[in-house]
Amino acid sequence: MQGTVTDTQTPSTQQNRTTLLHTTEYDTCAPDLESDQNGHETALESSFPDSHSVFSEFVSLEVLKRDTTVSSDSSVSSDFFDDSVDHLILVLKHDNIKNMKQFLRTRFWMVDHEIRESLWLNLCRHLHKADGDIYEEMVTELFPDENIKDVALPGFIDQNNLTPYFLTNDGVHQAAKILAVIINMNPDITYCPPVFSLSCLFLHYMNSNECFNCLYGLLRSKDINYLMQTRVAWDASKYVMKDLTKKYAKSAYVHMIRQCSNIESIFERWIWWIFSDLPFEYIVKIIDCFLLEGVKVLYRVGLAILITFAKHNGRRNSREVVGSNLGVTIKLFCDKMPININKLLKVAFGIRGLTRKEIKKLQVKNEMYVNSKSHIANHEISRVGSNHSVHGVPLSRSFSGPIILQHVGTSILNVEMIHLIWGWLPPRLAVCQPFLLYTSEEHGTSLRTLYSKIEDKTQTIIIIKTTRGEIFGAFCSAPWEERKSSNKNLSYFGTGETFLFSLQPCKRKYDWVGIIQEGIPKTANMFLAGDNSVMTIGGGNGEAIQLDENLVHCRSEKCDTFQNEPLCSYKDFTCQVVEVYGFE
Numbered sequence: 001m002q003g004t005v006t007d008t009q010t011p012s013t014q015q016n017r018t019t020l021l022h023t024t025e026y027d028t029c030a031p032d033l034e035s036d037q038n039g040h041e042t043a044l045e046s047s048f049p050d051s052h053s054v055f056s057e058f059v060s061l062e063v064l065k066r067d068t069t070v071s072s073d074s075s076v077s078s079d080f081f082d083d084s085v086d087h088l089i090l091v092l093k094h095d096n097i098k099n100m101k102q103f104l105r106t107r108f109w110m111v112d113h114e115i116r117e118s119l120w121l122n123l124c125r126h127l128h129k130a131d132g133d134i135y136e137e138m139v140t141e142l143f144p145d146e147n148i149k150d151v152a153l154p155g156f157i158d159q160n161n162l163t164p165y166f167l168t169n170d171g172v173h174q175a176a177k178i179l180a181v182i183i184n185m186n187p188d189i190t191y192c193p194p195v196f197s198l199s200c201l202f203l204h205y206m207n208s209n210e211c212f213n214c215l216y217g218l219l220r221s222k223d224i225n226y227l228m229q230t231r232v233a234w235d236a237s238k239y240v241m242k243d244l245t246k247k248y249a250k251s252a253y254v255h256m257i258r259q260c261s262n263i264e265s266i267f268e269r270w271i272w273w274i275f276s277d278l279p280f281e282y283i284v285k286i287i288d289c290f291l292l293e294g295v296k297v298l299y300r301v302g303l304a305i306l307i308t309f310a311k312h313n314g315r316r317n318s319r320e321v322v323g324s325n326l327g328v329t330i331k332l333f334c335d336k337m338p339i340n341i342n343k344l345l346k347v348a349f350g351i352r353g354l355t356r357k358e359i360k361k362l363q364v365k366n367e368m369y370v371n372s373k374s375h376i377a378n379h380e381i382s383r384v385g386s387n388h389s390v391h392g393v394p395l396s397r398s399f400s401g402p403i404i405l406q407h408v409g410t411s412i413l414n415v416e417m418i419h420l421i422w423g424w425l426p427p428r429l430a431v432c433q434p435f436l437l438y439t440s441e442e443h444g445t446s447l448r449t450l451y452s453k454i455e456d457k458t459q460t461i462i463i464i465k466t467t468r469g470e471i472f473g474a475f476c477s478a479p480w481e482e483r484k485s486s487n488k489n490l491s492y493f494g495t496g497e498t499f500l501f502s503l504q505p506c507k508r509k510y511d512w513v514g515i516i517q518e519g520i521p522k523t524a525n526m527f528l529a530g531d532n533s534v535m536t537i538g539g540g541n542g543e544a545i546q547l548d549e550n551l552v553h554c555r556s557e558k559c560d561t562f563q564n565e566p567l568c569s570y571k572d573f574t575c576q577v578v579e580v581y582g583f584e
Contacts, residue, residue: 058171128217277334494527
């Protein structure tokens with residue numbers, strides 16, 4: 001069921017609070033502080049400039065000033081850093097990611113600092129080419145009546161977590177219109193709750209057109225993952241957060257286990273700890289780093305919250321928290337966060353070893369785990385099969401029903417085999433049509449030629465028919481050009497979406513062992529590897545499939561990655577035909 005934004009909605013007050021900022025000797029970027037009558041350190045009070053405000057016309061300044069910590073520009077030291085907009089542009093021009101990270105992680109501008117008028121917009125324009133005027137054209141097309149009084153929120157929004165922050169009624173209406181255009185242009189987005197929060201945050205410092213451009217750039221980013229866009233990805237993220245907590249915040253995980261029997265339920269809301277529960281000035285600073293580094297920042301902040309929470313509660317009498325609702329306790333803890341944002345980020349970025357690659361691998365693993373639950377799959381199909389609209393404009397279109405596979409020109413597979421393989425594919429690819437990239441019958445048996453035909457494709461399916469009539473192959477989850485990304489002669493790459501299969505004489509699929517097992521050896525993460533003399537799929541105490549440079553002296557063995565049986569009757573084999581398919 002869709003929510004509707006109407007004129008009866010009141011502006012959000014976010015949580016009614018004033019955040020106390022504490023400082024230590026290393027808090028060089030914190031605002032200047034003074035003591036109140038009780039001796040507590042508080043941020044210097046200030047008012048918004050009468051002549052100019054960094055905030056857009058969509059913000060309720062009165063409510064924002066009342067409920068959050070603001071400062072004048074003078075409260076941020078200009079001696080330690082040159083924080084001008086010109087300096088920001090200079091950093092972006094050099095296009096050095098390391099310098100940009102340092103710049104954004106170590107600056108702590110207040111929510112009304114002059115740089116905020118252009119910070120996020122400049123970041124998105126530089127990183128995501130967030131520019132253009134298509135939004136105005138789409139709004140005119142979708143909403144010809146300029147006096148429209150209500151706009152339905154798209155189905156990919158979580159109605160239980162709407163965070164307008166300090167927008168006025170008009171600001172919330174603008175956010176709803178922006179999301180209507182987003183879903184109209186991106187019908188493949190089926191579930192993306194945080195995009196409403198981001199749209200409202202952006203509208204604090206941007207106009208509607210700029211907000212749309214920035215959101216569109218984040219959603220279409222291919223290099224860095226910013227926003228999960230399906231229900232399966234969203235549900236998998238709580239398991240990713242759980243896995244990361246067990247590894248990088250062990251004491252916090254143990255602390256939670258002692259207080260809660262259903263630990264997974266605690267991680268259901270992990271992203272709302274940030275977008276809904278933390279004070280506004282914390283959220284704004286987190287977005288500074290998020291726009292450059294992606295979802296990794298959100299996971300780091302989530303871990304920092306849990307680490308801080310465990311330390312704080314560890315000092316209290318355990319009887320005060322045992323038996324209480326741990327989820328509510330964490331929510332209240334975020335609301336009254338006892339440390340300031342620079343200390344929280346110091347904890348977050350102090351977590352060593354957490355990489356984007358590891359997060360991606362855990363996401364793939366847990367998406368496959370979620371997909372294996374039939375009730376989740378059925379829920380996804382029934383949910384996206386319906387057609388929602390905003391005033392007659394379709395907002396969600398999704399494939400439903402069996403795909404009709406066209407003739408693919410194979411000399412190995414029959415129709416039954418093709419449909420069997422397509423039933424094993426990740427859902428996002430199962431709706432695609434296959435097309436033949438390479439066949440040894442036409443392109444010859446040189447491995448170099450094979451690579452040249454397939455290496456730029458994101459995912460591929462390799463089918464092998466041996467001279468003994470056996471048929472088997474693999475779904476390869478990463479482009480083969482990644483084999484060149486390491487200085488080593490032969491290094492492994494790929495993700496846990498990779499799988500093996502056998503079609504003849506028996507039909508069987510071999511998934512990555514990491515889907516069903518914990519504590520797997522490092523050798524079980526060896527998915528794909530290759531150079532000009534060999535192509536390897538699966539590794540660790542053997543290779544599941546290994547092709548030589550002429551497709552003659554090839555081999556199939558049991559390996560740690562898939563725990564598979566050899567795919568042919570004899571470990572050594574010669575290829576009769578090799579075919580490779582891509583997706584369109």
